[in-house]
Amino acid sequence: MNIKEYISSGIVESYVLGLASNEEQLEFEQLCLNHAELRQAKEAFEISLEQHALDNAVAPPAAAKQKIWSQLNLVATAAPEVNMEWAGEKVQPLAPVRSINFAKLLAAASVILLVGSTVLNFYFYNKYQTSIAKLDEFIASNQTLVSNSNVMQAKLQQYQNSFEMMKDPSMSVVAMKGQAVAPQSLTTVYWNRQTKDVYLLVNTLPQPAADKQYQLWAIVDGVPVDAGLLNMNETNGLVRMKNIPKAQAFAITLEKKGGSVSPDLTALYVMGKI
C-alpha cells in the first residue's frame, strides 16, 4: 500500500471525525502502528481541528457549569468544604422522624414483587431458551437417523431384488473366470432364459484407469455383441445390462471410456461359457 496515497485519501479526516466504518478504523489503527507518517498526519489534523474549534468557541450560559457540578455532586469551590470534611466537624442534619404509612409499604412490597418476578422471568426465559436449543438438537439428530434409515432401506431393497432374481429358476448363472491380464478377476452373469435379461455381478475386478471402462460382450455364434458398459460406482449387487436374446458365452474387456464397437482382445479380463 502506498502510504502517501492512503494519507491523502481522506481516511485521516474520516477516522478523526468518527465517520470511518469499523473495518476502516481497525485498518487505520493497524497502519498507524507501523507508519510514523500516518500518525503525524492524524495528529496534525487533530491539532488543526482542535485549534479551529478553540478559535470558534461560543461561551455557554454561565449557569451551565454549576448545573454540571451539582449533577455530578462535585464541590464547586473546593477549599472550605473539603476542610470541613477533613476535620470531621460537619454537622449532621437531624434525621426526620419516619412514619411508615401503608401506601409506602404497599409501594415497597410491589417493587419487591416486581423485582422478584423480573428475576423469575429471566430464569424461566433462560430455561426456555435452553429447552428450545435442546429440542432443535433432537429434531436435527432425528432427521439424520431418518435419512440414514432411508439409505439403508434402499440398499436392503436392492439386495433383496438381487436375491429374488438369483432365486428365479429360469436364471442361468455364468461364472466368468479371470484371464491372462488379470487372473484373480471374477464376475458372474445372470441370464434369464425367458425374459433374456442380463445382470452382472462384479465379484472382483481391478479398478480401471480414469479414461477406461469395462464393457460386457455376449458371444453370439462366435461374434462379440455389445452387452453394455459397466459403471464401477454402481456395482453393489446385480447390475442390469443390455437384453441379449441368445448367447454362448460372455466376456468383459477393458475399453476406452464410452465403450467400443468391437472388443480389444488384448484387454480381455474375464470370460465364461453358458
Added chain:
Amino acid sequence: MSNTVTYNEQELVLSLKAKDQQSFSYLYDNYSGALYSIVLQVVPDKELASDVLQEVFVNIWRKIESYDPTKGRLFTWMLNVARNLAIDMVRSKAYQNSQKNQGLPESEFFDKSGSATHLSVDNIGLKKIVDKLKTEHRVLIDLAYFKGYTHEEIAEIESLPLGTVKTRIRSALTQLRVYLK
C-alpha cells in the same frame, strides 16, 4: 481565587482519570466553549444545546477511563462525545415533537424557545468551513457529520450509489483539511 495551573495534555488526562476535580474544572473552563460551539452546529437551540453540553461533561467525567490516548487526542475524543450526544438529542422523540410543535402557529408554549434563541449557526465553527465546499459535497458532509447518517442511509436519502457517496465524502474531507490549515 482563580487557579493559574495549566496542564499539558498528558497531565490533564492522568488527573482526569484520577478524578481530580481541579483538572475537570480546568477542562471545562478551557474546552466548554469549543464543545458548545460543536453542539450548537447540530442542535441550534441554545437551551437544548446547553442541556447537551451538560450531558457531554457528565459523560466526560464518568467515562474518562474509556478514553484511550493511543487512539487520538483528548479533544478528538471529547469532540466525538459531543457530536454523538448532540445527534442523539436531535433524534430523540422529545426533540422531534418539539420541532413539530414549533411549526404550528397556535403553539404558544414553544414560541419563546423558538427562533429568537437560535444562533445563526451557519456562521460558526466547522459549518463555516463546510460552507466553502461544493454543494454536492456540503450536503453529504452535513448529513454524515452533523446529522449522523451512515453512508448507506445517505445513499438512500440522496438516491446516489453507495460508492459515489463514499468517494464524495472522502474528497470533501480532504478539502476540509486544506481549509482548516
